[in-house]
Every structure is written in C-alpha cells, then in structure tokens.
Amino acid sequence: MKIKEIAFIIGAEYHGVDFEVTRMNTLADATKDEISFVSNSKYIKDIQNSKAGAVIVDEATKVYVPDGCVALVVDFPYYQMATLSKHFAPPIEESDLQPAIVGKGTTVSPKAEIANGAVVGKNCTIMAHVYIGCKAVVGDNTIIYPSVTVYRDCKIGSDCIIHANTTIGSDGFGFATSRMGEHKKIYQNGIVIIEDNVEIGSSTTIDRAVFGATLIKKGVRIDNLVQVGHNSIIGEHSVLVSQTGISGSTKMGRNVVMGGQSATAGHLEIAPFTTMAARSGVTKSIKESGLTFAGFPLMEHRMWLKLQARLSKLIK
Amino acid sequence: MKIKEIAFIIGAEYHGVDFEVTRMNTLADATKDEISFVSNSKYIKDIQNSKAGAVIVDEATKVYVPDGCVALVVDFPYYQMATLSKHFAPPIEESDLQPAIVGKGTTVSPKAEIANGAVVGKNCTIMAHVYIGCKAVVGDNTIIYPSVTVYRDCKIGSDCIIHANTTIGSDGFGFATSRMGEHKKIYQNGIVIIEDNVEIGSSTTIDRAVFGATLIKKGVRIDNLVQVGHNSIIGEHSVLVSQTGISGSTKMGRNVVMGGQSATAGHLEIAPFTTMAARSGVTKSIKESGLTFAGFPLMEHRMWLKLQARLSKLIK
Amino acid sequence: MKIKEIAFIIGAEYHGVDFEVTRMNTLADATKDEISFVSNSKYIKDIQNSKAGAVIVDEATKVYVPDGCVALVVDFPYYQMATLSKHFAPPIEESDLQPAIVGKGTTVSPKAEIANGAVVGKNCTIMAHVYIGCKAVVGDNTIIYPSVTVYRDCKIGSDCIIHANTTIGSDGFGFATSRMGEHKKIYQNGIVIIEDNVEIGSSTTIDRAVFGATLIKKGVRIDNLVQVGHNSIIGEHSVLVSQTGISGSTKMGRNVVMGGQSATAGHLEIAPFTTMAARSGVTKSIKESGLTFAGFPLMEHRMWLKLQARLSKLIK
Numbered sequence: 001m002k003i004k005e006i007a008f009i010i011g012a013e014y015h016g017v018d019f020e021v022t023r024m025n026t027l028a029d030a031t032k033d034e035i036s037f038v039s040n041s042k043y044i045k046d047i048q049n050s051k052a053g054a055v056i057v058d059e060a061t062k063v064y065v066p067d068g069c070v071a072l073v074v075d076f077p078y079y080q081m082a083t084l085s086k087h088f089a090p091p092i093e094e095s096d097l098q099p100a101i102v103g104k105g106t107t108v109s110p111k112a113e114i115a116n117g118a119v120v121g122k123n124c125t126i127m128a129h130v131y132i133g134c135k136a137v138v139g140d141n142t143i144i145y146p147s148v149t150v151y152r153d154c155k156i157g158s159d160c161i162i163h164a165n166t167t168i169g170s171d172g173f174g175f176a177t178s179r180m181g182e183h184k185k186i187y188q189n190g191i192v193i194i195e196d197n198v199e200i201g202s203s204t205t206i207d208r209a210v211f212g213a214t215l216i217k218k219g220v221r222i223d224n225l226v227q228v229g230h231n232s233i234i235g236e237h238s239v240l241v242s243q244t245g246i247s248g249s250t251k252m253g254r255n256v257v258m259g260g261q262s263a264t265a266g267h268l269e270i271a272p273f274t275t276m277a278a279r280s281g282v283t284k285s286i287k288e289s290g291l292t293f294a295g296f297p298l299m300e301h302r303m304w305l306k307l308q309a310r311l312s313k314l315i316k
Numbered sequence: 317m318k319i320k321e322i323a324f325i326i327g328a329e330y331h332g333v334d335f336e337v338t339r340m341n342t343l344a345d346a347t348k349d350e351i352s353f354v355s356n357s358k359y360i361k362d363i364q365n366s367k368a369g370a371v372i373v374d375e376a377t378k379v380y381v382p383d384g385c386v387a388l389v390v391d392f393p394y395y396q397m398a399t400l401s402k403h404f405a406p407p408i409e410e411s412d413l414q415p416a417i418v419g420k421g422t423t424v425s426p427k428a429e430i431a432n433g434a435v436v437g438k439n440c441t442i443m444a445h446v447y448i449g450c451k452a453v454v455g456d457n458t459i460i461y462p463s464v465t466v467y468r469d470c471k472i473g474s475d476c477i478i479h480a481n482t483t484i485g486s487d488g489f490g491f492a493t494s495r496m497g498e499h500k501k502i503y504q505n506g507i508v509i510i511e512d513n514v515e516i517g518s519s520t521t522i523d524r525a526v527f528g529a530t531l532i533k534k535g536v537r538i539d540n541l542v543q544v545g546h547n548s549i550i551g552e553h554s555v556l557v558s559q560t561g562i563s564g565s566t567k568m569g570r571n572v573v574m575g576g577q578s579a580t581a582g583h584l585e586i587a588p589f590t591t592m593a594a595r596s597g598v599t600k601s602i603k604e605s606g607l608t609f610a611g612f613p614l615m616e617h618r619m620w621l622k623l624q625a626r627l628s629k630l631i632k
Numbered sequence: 633m634k635i636k637e638i639a640f641i642i643g644a645e646y647h648g649v650d651f652e653v654t655r656m657n658t659l660a661d662a663t664k665d666e667i668s669f670v671s672n673s674k675y676i677k678d679i680q681n682s683k684a685g686a687v688i689v690d691e692a693t694k695v696y697v698p699d700g701c702v703a704l705v706v707d708f709p710y711y712q713m714a715t716l717s718k719h720f721a722p723p724i725e726e727s728d729l730q731p732a733i734v735g736k737g738t739t740v741s742p743k744a745e746i747a748n749g750a751v752v753g754k755n756c757t758i759m760a761h762v763y764i765g766c767k768a769v770v771g772d773n774t775i776i777y778p779s780v781t782v783y784r785d786c787k788i789g790s791d792c793i794i795h796a797n798t799t800i801g802s803d804g805f806g807f808a809t810s811r812m813g814e815h816k817k818i819y820q821n822g823i824v825i826i827e828d829n830v831e832i833g834s835s836t837t838i839d840r841a842v843f844g845a846t847l848i849k850k851g852v853r854i855d856n857l858v859q860v861g862h863n864s865i866i867g868e869h870s871v872l873v874s875q876t877g878i879s880g881s882t883k884m885g886r887n888v889v890m891g892g893q894s895a896t897a898g899h900l901e902i903a904p905f906t907t908m909a910a911r912s913g914v915t916k917s918i919k920e921s922g923l924t925f926a927g928f929p930l931m932e933h934r935m936w937l938k939l940q941a942r943l944s945k946l947i948k
Contacts, residue, residue, distance in 0.1 A: 146763035149480035164781035167518035447778035465796035
C-alpha cells in the first residue's frame with residue numbers, strides 16, 4: 001500500500017514523496033519499507049533505533065522520529081494502527097492460487113480440506129475434517145488428527161503430532177478501545193511457526209502473531225486445552241500441562257515446565273529450566289534458571305510451602 | 317402439548333378443562349399458554365405475579381398458586397420439570413423444512429453443512445466443516461471459521477467473527493438428581509443470541525438457555541477456551557479473556573472485563589465497567605460500577621495487593 | 633512381537649527361549665504374555681506379585697524379578713519403555729478392515745466419517761463432521777454432535793450424549809525425558825470406555841489410557857472444556873463442572889462433584905459422595921466419604937471459610 005493511501009486511511013497529513021509500504025511491524029523489527037507505531041510513551045526511546053520507513057505517532061511524540069522516517073501524526077496512534085491493520089490483512093482464502101502440493105506417501109482424507117497454495121510434505125497423515133489454510137506449510141511425517149484447523153500462512157514442522165479439535169493460528173486477542181468503550185479489531189497479520197518434533201494435545205489454541213510469528217520451538221510438548229497467546233515463544237523441549245494459559249508476547253527459554261492450570265501474564269521472559277507448579281500465576285519475568293515456583297502471586301516453591309504452613313496455623 | 321397429557325407425564329392429577337401448552341418457562345417469563353414450576357420455597361413469592369397458565373408445584377406450595385393458574389401437584393417439582401422438558405425438546409434436525417437460505421455474496425464451503433430452515437445473510441464466509449443447525453440465523457458480513465458448530469435455532473448477528481472449533485448453543489449443564497443420586501437431563505430448550513459486531517475466539521463454548529436465551533450483546537470480545545453458561549447475559553463491549561468461565565444466569569453490564577482464568581458463580585449481577593483481574597473468582601453480585609477486583613474470594617484489587625503484602629511478611 | 637525382537641529394540645541382552653509378547657502393561661495387570669517395566673524403586677515390591685511374562689528393569693532391580701519372568705536389563709527402563717511403546721502402537725487407520733457396521737434406525741450424516749471396523753448401534757444420531765475411529769464401538773440411542781472425534785478402539789455406551797467439538801481418546805500426556813532434556817513419546821496404547829447414560833459437554837477432552845482404559849462410569853455428567861487425563865476412573869453419577877482438570881490415574885468413587893475450574897493431581901483416590909467447591913485443587917487422596925472440600929491446598933470447606941475470615945482480618 002502507498003504511504004499516501006495510508007495517511008488518508010488513518011486521517012494523517014502527508015505531503016512528501018509517495019512510496020510503497022509492504023507491512024506493519026514493531027518498532028524493533030520494522031524495515032525501510034514497513035510502517036510501525038508508537039502507542040505508549042515508554043516506547044519513545046525505541047523510535048531512535050527503529051529502521052521503520054514510517055511511524056504512526058501523536059503530536060507529542062513526533063519530535064522523537066528520526067530523519068528519514070516518515071511521521072504520520074494522529075490523535076490516537078494505537079486506534080489508527082487498528083484501523084490500518086485491516087487494510088494489510090490478506091483475504092481468508094485465495095481461489096487464484098495453485099492447488100495444494102502434497103508429498104509422496106502422504107494420506108489426505110477425502111473429508112479434509114487443504115486450501116490452495118498450501119504445501120504438505122511426505123508421509124504425513126491428514127485426517128478427516130482437517131482444514132489447512134492457504135499457503136500453510138506442513139513438514140514430513142506429521143500426523144494431524146480430525147477437526148484440527150490450521151489457519152493460512154502458518155508453518156508446522158516435521159515429525160509433529162497435532163491432536164483433534166486443536167486450532168493453530170486463530171487471531172490473537174487484539175483490539176483498540178475507543179473513548180466510547182467500543183473495540184476495534186487489530187487484524188493479526190502474523191503467523192504461527194511450529195518447529196519439528198512437537199506434539200500438541202486436543203482442543204488447544206495457539207494464536208497467530210499480530211506481526212511476525214508465535215513460535216513453538218522444537219521438541220515442545222503441549223497438553224490439551226492449553227492457550228498460547230499471540231507472539232509468544234515457547235522454548236525447546238518445554239512442557240505445557242493441560243489448561244495452562246500463556247499470555248501474549250511471553251518468551252520462555254528451553255525446558256520450561258508449566259504445571260496444569262498455570263498461567264503467565266504477557267510480555268514476560270522465563271529463564272530456561274524453570275519449573276512452575278500447577279496453578280502458578282507468573283506476573284514477573286524469571287531471570288535465574290533452574291528454579292521451581294508456585295502460587296499466585298508467584299514465589300519460590302519452598303516459600304509457598306512455608307506460606308501454606310503459616311496459613312494452616314492461622315486456623316488452628 | 318395438552319395440559320392433560322402433561323399431567324399424565326409427570327404423574328399429577330388434573331380434571332379441569334384441557335388446553336394447549338406451548339412451552340416451559342420461568343415463573344417471571346411464562347405467559348398464559350406456558351407452564352412453569354416452583355422447585356424452591358424461595359420462589360414462592362414469585363408465584364403470585366406469574367402469568368403462567370399452569371405451574372408444577374408440591375403439596376405445600378399449592379396454596380400459593382393464584383386463581384386462573386392450573387396447579388399440577390407432584391412430590392418433586394424440579395425432577396418432574398426435568399421429565400417434562402424432554403417432551404418439549406425439538407428434534408435435533410428436521411428433514412421436512414425448506415433448504416437453508418443463503419444471501420448474496422456469501423461463500424459456503426462445500427464441506428460445510430447448513431441444515432434445513434437456516435438463514436445466512438449476505439457477504440458471509442462459512443468455512444469448511446462448519447455446521448449451522450436448523451432454523452439458525454446468521455446476519456450479514458459474518459465470518460465463521462472451520463469446525464465451528466452452531467446448534468439449531470441460535471442467532472448470530474452481522475459483522476461477527478467466530479474462530480475455529482467454537483461451539484454456539486450446546487446444552488447448558490442442567491439436570492435433576494434423584495434421591496438415588498441419578499441425574500435426569502433437563503432439556504435445554506432455549507437458544508443463544510449473539511448480537512452484531514461480536515468476535516469469539518477458538519474452542520470457546522457458549523451454552524444455550526434452558527428457557528429463553530443466553531445473550532451476548534453487541535461489540536463483545538470473547539477470547540479462546542472461554543465457557544459461557546446457560547442464560548448468562550454478557551453486556552455490550554464486555555471482554556472475556558482466555559479460559560474464563562461464566563456460570564449460568566449471571567448478568568453483566570456493559571464494558572465488564574474478565575481477566576484470564578477468572579470465573580463467576582451463577583445467578584450474579586455485575587455492574588457496568590467492572591474490571592476483574594486475572595484469576596478473579598466472583599461469588600457475589602457487584603452493585604457499584606467502575607471498580608477493579610481480584611482474588612478468590614473476591615475483593616477490591618487494592619485490598620488484594622494489601623493482603624499479598626501481609627502474606628509475604630508472614631514468611632519472612 | 634517376539635521377546636528377542638523386544639530385547640533388540642531396547643538394547644537388552646536375552647539368550648533364553650523366544651516367545652510372543654502381545655502387549656505392554658502395568659506390573660499389576662500384566663499377564664504371562666505381556667511385558668511390564670519398573671521405572672521407580674517404589675514399585676520394587678510389586679514385582680514379586682506381578683504375573684508379567686517379562687519386565688524391563690535396571691541392573692539394581694533385576695534381583696527382585698521372580699523366577700519364570702524374563703528380566704530385560706537396561707540403563708533407563710522408563711526411557712526404553714517409551715522406545716518400545718511405539719512398536720506396540722496400532723496404525724491410526726486400517727484400510728483392510730470391514731466397513732463400519734451401523735445399526736437400524738441410526739442416522740449418519742454424509743459429512744461424518746466412520747472408519748473401518750467400527751460398530752455403531754441402533755437409533756443413534758451421528759452428525760456432520762464427526763469422526764469415529766477404527767474398531768470404535770458406540771451403543772444404542774447415543775447422540776454425537778458435530779465435530780466430535782472418537783479415536784480408534786474407544787467404546788461409548790448407550791443413551792449417551794456427546795456435544796460438539798469434544799475429543800474422546802486422544803493420547804494421554806506421556807513421555808520419557810532424556811538426560812539431554814529431550815522428550816520421547818510414550819505411545820498411548822490403551823483406550824477410553826464410556827459407560828451408558830453419560831452426557832459430555834462441548835470441547836471436552838478425555839485421554840486414552842497408556843495401558844488399559846480411562847473409564848467414565850454410567851450416569852456421569854461432564855460439562856464443557858473439561859480435561860480427563862489418561863487412566864482416570866470417574867465414578868458412577870459423578871459430576872465434573874466446566875474447566876475442571878482431572879490428572880492421570882486418579883480414581884473417583886460414585887457421586888463425586890468437582891466444582892468449576894477445580895483440579896486433581898494424578899494417582900489419587902477420591903471417596904464416594906465427596907464434593908469439591910469451585911477451584912479446589914486436590915493433591916492428596918480423600919478417604920472419608922461425604923465431605924465437602926475447598927481451596928488449594930485442599931481443606932475442608934468449613935476450614936476454608938475460617939481461613940478466609942482470618943485473612944480478611946489481616947487487612948483491616
């Protein structure tokens with residue numbers, strides 16, 4: 001989309017040279033032909049280092065935009081970012097793409113649907129009522145059980161198993177709220193990447209990223225009814241037990257274990273080899289590796305045991 | 317069904333004039349051609365004001381039934397209401413209805429099924445493996461992702477998005493338990509109504525009402541893996557974050573936010589603009605608008621913070 | 633599989649007489665033509681009483697293996713058990729079986745798939761996008777709503793109702809972890825058995841057993857979004873409210889009630905007529921019948937109320 005068209009859509013003034021903008025992205029990841037936004041004053045320091053070709057800002061933030069980056073000034077950058085996101089959303093399906101390519105030795109149920117432009121590798125099993133969206137990619141030897149839905153553009157590795165009724169790549173939970181309390185959808189134009197040798201249980205939901213990718217690294221084990229929010233990164237060989245919820249943009253190191261019904265807030269980092277007991281509620285980043293936590297608010301497991309001992313005295 | 321047939325089914329005596337009863341309903345909502353029941357002495361005061369044509373009561377409650385309302389006396393009214401509910405349940409599918417009507421510009425996957433008597437509006441996208449039950453209604457511009465199931469008679473508005481593997485209108489969790497501990501199903505003969513501009517995530521479940529409707533008002537945002545119980549009302553622009561559970565008959569005002577893994581008990585009222593932190597457990601109605609709560613049992617968020625500070629001292 | 637082939641697969645030495653091994657099983661349940669394993673010194677006492685024809689042990693445990701039982705010695709019995717489990721896993725589908733048998737009066741949607749070797753009884757309703765795996769069995773008068781998946785070999789009784797998007801028999805969450813932190817899948821070669829007159833909500837997941845069966849006894853009521861782990865036993869007429877999680881190998885007596893969002897650890901026993909309040913977290917077995925519990929850690933409900941009263945004083 002042209003920058004002048006974007007300015008028009010979001011109600012900003014722009015009188016410079018017109019150029020093509022290919023995507024929306026974060027300040028950190030945007031490149032010369034991408035547009036970003038600043039919705040919160042705590043990100044002001046990131047503007048200087050951004051390589052974005054354009055940025056949506058408010059009047060007060062405009063001064064921090066470096067030379068060579070177009071500043072599109074609006075009253076509510078986050079809300080206008082939501083407005084714009086719809087215009088970058090690809091169609092749900094594309095009938096003019098080539099039919100899906102399916103590798104040798106792969107079995108596809110006649111009751112499955114693989115959309116145009118998708119690629120499925122060799123020796124896979126794609127069972128009844130599976131949907132694989134357009135341009136999605138599946139590696140070799142992967143088993144996808146009935147009624148799994150893989151949204152467009154998502155990538156699943158080789159030697160994976162995905163159990164029934166699981167959803168890969170549905171929209172992350174994103175919206176901008178007006179002063180009248182109405183929510184405008186932020187289109188989730190990113191994807192999900194699932195690396196090799198991952199097993200995912202049934203009725204689990206893994207949201208696509210708003211920009212970039214939600215990433216499930218190799219060797220991960222995810223149980224049933226788990227929620228993985230948009231832009232999360234689940235480290236290699238990590239284990240998410242049933243009914244766990246990982247909020248958006250949380251990044252785990254390798255071999256993290258999340259006990260049943262545990263959860264994290266968003267935008268956290270969890271060190272490798274951390275173990276969370278069942279029902280843990282993680283609200284701060286964990287920097288030190290190899291520890292075991294419990295409780296909500298979270299504390300080291302041994303402290304949690306001590307707390308429970310104290311509480312049991314309270315009622316004696 | 318005729319009142320004499322009903323009396324026979326539930327084992328009550330009735331020797332009056334026969335008349336047609338069209339539905340079962342609550343004391344408050346039942347009309348002249350409907351039947352209600354009193355299962356609990358706390359509802360006795362509601363009998364006087366009921367406009368029901370008939371009511372199932374026990375011997376002790378019979379005296380409160382007003383003139384002009386037929387009292388059908390049984391030993392266990394709640395159990396007999398369950399018995400009767402089955403007889404008012406419509407068939408799951410009806411082959412003799414007209415084929416579904418689909419509006420102009422709507423795309424229906426050949427692998428979707430839209431049952432007879434359903435109506436889908438204009439410019440909708442109905443993807444593979446979707447099921448839309450008989451007499452269900454979908455508005456215009458609505459997107460229904462793969463493997464969504466919409467049970468019969470439910471209504472979905474315009475400009476809605478429903479993500480994969482979500483279920484709209486499955487039976488609420490209702491049964492009457494005998495003295496032997498066996499459960500008799502209360503057929504859920506109500507519906508779900510989803511108003512315009514609602515987005516619902518993947519693998520979410522919204523139960524149909526036992527009578528009347530479970531109601532999701534306009535502009536609501538519901539995340540993945542959320543449970544909404546029968547007869548709940550979710551107020552306009554409210555937000556239910558992932559893995560939240562709303563029990564039956566709870567009514568929220570507008571712009572309520574339920575944090576991740578939060579929950580409510582049943583039969584509560586929650587004031588508009590209430591915010592519940594993640595994991596909140598709501599067991600009492602909230603009357604004052606605009607407050608923020610946390611914890612289980614629930615308390616104001618600032619009290620919860622204070623409590624956590626006190627608890628952390630206990631283990632120092 | 634022959635015992636010599638098994639020895640080769642897991643890297644054990646065996647020079648005795650060759651014989652056929654039909655299945656893997658627990659020490660307690662294994663018979664003469666089955667193989668078991670000892671992964672943990674606390675099970676050493678069970679070896680003496682085992683009727684297994686062979687057992688995978690480490691060097692230290694070998695001496696406890698009784699005469700007449702073959703000891704296959706490896707460094708890490710649990711890990712080798714995982715290795716072996718794959719070789720006992722049946723194929724996902726079997727094209728050479730007889731087509732499914734469907735009883736009189738049963739309606740099967742043309743958009744459902746019933747795999748070869750399955751048997752569905754009389755007067756059932758099998759709706760669109762249902763998958764019933766090979767050799768699975770469904771009794772009479774059972775209703776299976778859209779997009780339910782029943783994995784191979786599982787058994788569902790008569791007069792059951794299974795709501796949309798529910799999964800019966802997906803793999804339990806089992807793996808052996810190497811010293812490098814990589815997880816090897818333990819193939820779940822058991823089944824799920826659902827007895828008569830059971831109702832299960834939507835998007836619920838019931839895992840198949842690793843050996844033997846996960847068992848849902850007659851008259852049970854399970855709500856939406858519930859997780860039942862492998863090898864659990866849910867007692868007759870028990871009630872699992874929405875978003876409850878039952879960990880593996882937990883056994884409940886009859887008429888247990890698990891409140892919403894409650895959970896149990898694995899390998900517990902819960903006495904009949906126990907009631908768990910919403911959000912209860914059960915970490916120890918309950919021996920006495922008829923009590924009501926709450927909290928995490930679990931305590932009697934009246935103690936939990938007392939604790940909350942004490943805590944509310946802390947912040948005054």
